[in-house]
Amino acid sequence: MPVPSRPEDDEGARAKRSTASEASPVTAGAFRRLAIPLVAVAAVSAAVAWAMMDWNSWTAGADRQMTDDAVISADVSTLSAQISGMIKSTPVADYQRVTKGQVLAEIDPREYDAAVEAASANLASAQASLSNLANQIELQMAVVRAAEAQNASALAQQTQTEQEFQRQKQLGEATSQHELQQAQAAYLQAEAAVNSTAAAIEQQKAQLKVLQGQEPLLQAEVRAAQANLDTAQVRQSYTRILAPFDGVLGRKLVHEGDVVGAGAGIVAEIPLPNVYVTANFKETQLARMKPGQRADITVDTFPRQVLHGKVADLSPASGAVFALLPPDNATGNYTKVVQRIPVRIDFDADQPLIGQMRPGMSVIVTIDTPAGGDR
Secondary structure, three states, X not given: OOOXXXXXXXXXXXXXXXXXXXXXXXXXXXXXXXXXXXXXXXXXXXXXXXXHHOHHHHHHOOOEEEXXXXXXXXXXXXXXXXXXXXXXXXXXXXXXXXXXXXXXXXXXXXXXXXXXXHHHHHHHHHHHHHHHHHHHHXXXXXXXHHHHHHXXXXXHHHHHHHHHHHHHHHHHHHOOHHHHHHXXXXXXXXXXXXXXXXXXXXXHHHHHHHHHHHHHHHHHHHHHHHHHHHHHHHHHHOOEEEOOOOEEEOOOOOOXXXXXXXXXXXXXXXXXXXXXXXXXXXXXXXXXXXXXXXXXXXXXXXXXXXXXXXXXXXXXXXOOOOOXXXXXXXXXXXXXXXXXXXXXXXXXXOOHHHHHOOOXXXXXXEEEXXXXXXX
């Protein structure tokens, strides 16, 4: 027998049917509202993924390349002592502007002055020995000439006595035996004199050769003494450390009374205002970059002012190649890192701010790399 429905049950059923009919259009509307954002997000994600895959082409093909990995640079010279000794004076101050040839520091020169004096004395002694040898050679040549003259006289005497001896022999019985013997003795004596003077000539010539053989040795001693003097004078000149060019000093590394060794730093000099920019561009930015292209430079110290210059040259290798410990990608796990290539940018002349540039200042560089200038 069927159970009669209660009025409360009928009302609940009608409420459920009403709720279901109302929820169906709400769910459809919510889906339609979410579909558009989801499609947009998917499209943006796809665009981002495509851009990331082709990012290098985008950056390489840009007409302007910019980097903030850039600084003001200069060819800084670190002046060092070339000899050892005690610092006698430092007649300059930190950060002082100096001119080429100005004395920056002086090492006690007494030891080096004495070395110059000793080398000068040795040179004078060697030169005197060479000069004395020249006099001896000249004297010996005179002795040789005298011996040759004596030999010539002996030859003449020999000729005369020989003629007299032959004449006495031809006279036969017309001359006495005594006169013949005297003529013969005179001839033999003259012949002996010729032989004696000839031997004397050979002896004196041999002595001359000995003296002449000493000349190259003494000349070498003179050259060695001169070289020692030159070396001593050069080392003496090292007692004064001079500014190699016009510029501005850094902080002094030594003071009066300090004892320094060869190679010890004295002071650094910067050739202000001769500065330039070193900009480290990513390798992906260099496709159209080349010397001569224009560059805009903004210094962090003067953010509202733009300086101008041009690309001077690109480094022949990345900064990693010149590192003290260059990376070795052939060992271990490899993670690709975009390399940076230093680019030198020279400032245009006659820009008022150049005089205020200091090495190490951070800058932002933008280089015009228009199409058609591919390297």
